[in-house]
Amino acid sequence: MEGALMRRDVSFLCADIDYGYVNGGALMNAREAGVDALIDFVVMDSTRPAIKDNACMYAIFNPPFGIRVEPLRGVGELL
DSSP states (O other): OHHHHHOTTSOEEEEESOHHIIIIIIHHHHHHHTOGGGEEEEEOOTTSOOSOTTOOSOOOOOOOTTOOOOTTSSOOOOO
16 A cells, blocks of 8 residues: 555555455555555465466565564565
C-alpha cells in the first residue's frame, strides 16, 4: 500500500497466505487510503507463487511476523 501511495502510475500485487488478512485488513486499508484500484489482492503462499512467470518486474517481500532479516545478510532468492 505504501508503494501505491507513492506511485500511482504502476500496479501492485498484494499476496498473503491468510485469507482474513487479504480480504479483511489489506483490502479495507487500501480502500480507506484510496489506492485499492491500483492493487490486485491474492491469497497464496509466496514460496509457491500462483502467478504467471514474468508477471512483474520487481517483487518486495515482508518476512512473516516476528522474523527479522538483516540488510544485505541472510536475504536470499525466493524460489
